Amino acid sequence: MSQPPQFTITTATNITTLCLSGRLDTKGVAAVWQRVTIAVGRAKSPTLIINLGEVDYMDMAGAAFISHLKNLDHNGTAKERSQVNGLKSAYTPLLVLAEKTDIKPAITNHLSPHSFVEQTGKNVADFLYDAKTFISFIGELIFAMVSSLKAPKNIRWGETFLMAERAGVDALPIVGLISFIVGLVMAFQAAIPMKMFGAELYVANLIGIATVRELGPLMTAIVLAGRSASAFAAEIGTMKINEEIDALTVMGMDPVKFLILPRVIALTMVTPLLTIFANLVGILGGAVVILSLGYPLVAYYNQVVNFVTWQDFTGGIIKCFVFGVLIAATGCIRGYQTQMGSSAVGQSTTRAVVSSIVLIAVFDGIFSIMYYYMGV
Amino acid sequence: MIRVENLVKKYGNIVALNNLNCRFEEEKITVILGGSGSGKSTLLRQMTGLERPDRGSVYFDGMDLISANKKNLYQKRKKMGMLFQGSALFNYLNIFENIAFPLREHTKIAENVIKTIVTMKLEMVGLRGTENLMPAQLSGGMTKRVGLARAIVMDPKIIFYDEPTSGLDPISTGVIDKLIKDLNTKLNITSVVVSHDIESCFRIADKIIILFYGDIIAEGTVDEIKNSEDLRVKQFINGEPEGPIPFTRTDKDYLDELLME
Ligand SMILES: Nc1ncnc2c1ncn2[C@@H]1O[C@H](COP(=O)(O)OP(=O)(O)O)[C@@H](O)[C@H]1O
Numbered sequence: 001m002s003q004p005p006q007f008t009i010t011t012a013t014n015i016t017t018l019c020l021s022g023r024l025d026t027k028g029v030a031a032v033w034q035r036v037t038i039a040v041g042r043a044k045s046p047t048l049i050i051n052l053g054e055v056d057y058m059d060m061a062g063a064a065f066i067s068h069l070k071n072l073d074h075n076g077t078a079k080e081r082s083q084v085n086g087l088k089s090a091y092t093p094l095l096v097l098a099e100k101t102d103i104k105p106a107i108t109n110h111l112s113p114h115s116f117v118e119q120t121g122k123n124v125a126d127f128l129y130d131a132k133t134f135i136s137f138i139g140e141l142i143f144a145m146v147s148s149l150k151a152p153k154n155i156r157w158g159e160t161f162l163m164a165e166r167a168g169v170d171a172l173p174i175v176g177l178i179s180f181i182v183g184l185v186m187a188f189q190a191a192i193p194m195k196m197f198g199a200e201l202y203v204a205n206l207i208g209i210a211t212v213r214e215l216g217p218l219m220t221a222i223v224l225a226g227r228s229a230s231a232f233a234a235e236i237g238t239m240k241i242n243e244e245i246d247a248l249t250v251m252g253m254d255p256v257k258f259l260i261l262p263r264v265i266a267l268t269m270v271t272p273l274l275t276i277f278a279n280l281v282g283i284l285g286g287a288v289v290i291l292s293l294g295y296p297l298v299a300y301y302n303q304v305v306n307f308v309t310w311q312d313f314t315g316g317i318i319k320c321f322v323f324g325v326l327i328a329a330t331g332c333i334r335g336y337q338t339q340m341g342s343s344a345v346g347q348s349t350t351r352a353v354v355s356s357i358v359l360i361a362v363f364d365g366i367f368s369i370m371y372y373y374m375g376v
Numbered sequence: 377m378i379r380v381e382n383l384v385k386k387y388g389n390i391v392a393l394n395n396l397n398c399r400f401e402e403e404k405i406t407v408i409l410g411g412s413g414s415g416k417s418t419l420l421r422q423m424t425g426l427e428r429p430d431r432g433s434v435y436f437d438g439m440d441l442i443s444a445n446k447k448n449l450y451q452k453r454k455k456m457g458m459l460f461q462g463s464a465l466f467n468y469l470n471i472f473e474n475i476a477f478p479l480r481e482h483t484k485i486a487e488n489v490i491k492t493i494v495t496m497k498l499e500m501v502g503l504r505g506t507e508n509l510m511p512a513q514l515s516g517g518m519t520k521r522v523g524l525a526r527a528i529v530m531d532p533k534i535i536f537y538d539e540p541t542s543g544l545d546p547i548s549t550g551v552i553d554k555l556i557k558d559l560n561t562k563l564n565i566t567s568v569v570v571s572h573d574i575e576s577c578f579r580i581a582d583k584i585i586i587l588f589y590g591d592i593i594a595e596g597t598v599d600e601i602k603n604s605e606d607l608r609v610k611q612f613i614n615g616e617p618e619g620p621i622p623f624t625r626t627d628k629d630y631l632d633e634l635l636m637e
């Protein structure tokens with residue numbers, strides 16, 4: 001309904017006169033901001049007179065606009081040479097305020113762009129600091145675990161089993177689904193080239209060894225990172241911002257023993273169990289392909305059992321204990337590090353998942369190298 | 377009961393507590409007054425051992441909490457109760473379990489005794505009958521009272537209250553004030569109340585400590601504070617925007633404040 005503000009610009013011997021009329025509100029200013037700015041810039045004269053006699057309404061946006069125009073750089077002399085005429089006295093305070101709040105680059109202070117080197121250095125420092133907290137936390141955790149193992153009565157078994165159920169039993173379907181599909185797809189893809197050599201049955205060896213040594217533990221760990229590390233971080237993070245952790249502490253209870261230890265113990269217990277399940281289901285997935293190629297199940301079974309050794313199996317399972325500790329600890333640490341604010345829990349959750357997947361990858365690599373040199 | 381000596385706490389560049397010295401007398405209600413950001417919660421966190429100060433000591437019944445080992449600290453904590461600013465109820469437990477929680481963890485009391493104790497405490501805060509509700513179902517004033525019931529369930533010798541009445545309507549405020557006063561007079565519980573509510577402070581305080589950006593600018597009884605000649609104190613208790621405590625800060629302060637929030 002309301003018309004955008006009108007403006008006219010006249011330039012005469014070093015003086016530009018800008019006449020504005022109409023409503024200088026948020027909408028109106030938005031409509032003319034760019035055009036006026038360009039027109040004034042084009043005039044290139046050192047003195048700008050802004051005539052606001054025809055303006056019948058102005059709000060903060062209008063004031064900001066005027067202040068912006070006054071400060072446009074006309075060969076660096078704008079400030080002294082610009083002047084505002086005819087503003088209704090009711091609106092002068094707005095303009096004064098706008099001029100006061102103008103140009104404070106300060107707020108960007110902390111966000112000011114760093115040079116690449118500076119930023120990289122900062123990132124490295126942050127990373128090292130993070131790693132340090134992580135390591136000292138894990139140390140504290142292991143200490144707490146060992147000392148609670150000396151007095152197993154002090155472990156909160158109720159909570160631990162609840163966590164084990166939520167992280168373990170409830171994860172069976174998804175772990176099963178993923179392992180089955182990975183087993184199936186891998187067998188299927190492998191069967192095609194192997195068939196060319198008439199060696200389809202050896203797909204069983206491939207599936208068996210790959211699942212037991214790598215894929216079973218990895219799939220399980222990644223599912224747990226997505227399911228449990230995030231859940232732990234969210235639970236503990238929410239308790240943190242709600243001051244519930246402080247409340248626990250003041251009540252004379254140790255949050256590590258109360259919140260973290262049950263989660264770590266639970267996950268350390270269920271990861272290997274879930275992995276055994278994942279191994280079985282993954283191999284089963286492979287079996288489906290072999291069966292469909294016309295081999296009897298017993299042939300597949302024999303092939304797997306004769307090829308995969310107990311060493312392979314144990315190697316995979318031992319890894320899982322470490323994965324379990326890492327995933328649970330990461331979830332808990334990220335939850336514990338939650339800062340104040342409502343978006344903080346979301347951030348912690350994301351960080352928990354990312355960090356635990358990175359750690360899983362790193363430790364999987366370390367184990368591969370270790371096993372290689374140990375000849376496992 | 378509690379003696380704070382030369383306490384310094386910094387967060388990065390912010391000096392939250394600047395070399396504080398103060399005492400909290402046994403069986404008295406001491407109110408720490410101060411605007412937001414003046415370091416009240418920080419002081420409470422140091423006194424309860426939730427955080428470590430950069431320097432200084434907090435003597436609780438003669439023992440320095442700062443240098444105490446974990447076991448002693450936890451021992452002392454059993455004598456403390458705390459009502460948090462947001463009540464800090466455990467959201468996954470109902471009201472009964474929230475209050476019973478410390479009992480279950482610290483004692484081997486039989487279930488029916490726990491039931492009696494919890495009912496008694498709920499009665500004291502006037503919330504009998506809410507046992508089976510969840511914290512999310514209660515109003516702000518009610519959660520504070522449940523928080524208080526939980527804080528007193530172990531019969532502490534001292535209770536810390538972090539802004540017990542902020543964000544409450546006048547009647548709930550009155551209820552909380554009366555509870556604080558009653559707990560103090562009837563059960564002789566020492567109380568440390570952090571607040572910026574002047575009226576409620578004058579109603580309950582035996583002693584007032586006024587904190588201003590990490591410094592104590594005044595301390596004394598209600599009358600002493602009311603009659604104080606200190607301009608900053610006057611400004612604070614009368615709630616005047618103009619005065620020695622500036623509303624318009626320097627740009628730098630303003631920035632700091634913006635970034636802090
Ligand atoms: N965990 C923290 N990290 C960084 N700064 C903090 C932290 N806690 C408090 N502060 C700062 O310390 C000062 C005092 O805070 P606080 O004790 O919460 O004030 P009050 O409770 O009196 O409102 C504030 O400037 C606040 O920003």
Ligand SMILES: [Mg+2]
Nearest residue numbers: 416417461539
């Ligand atoms: Mg506070």
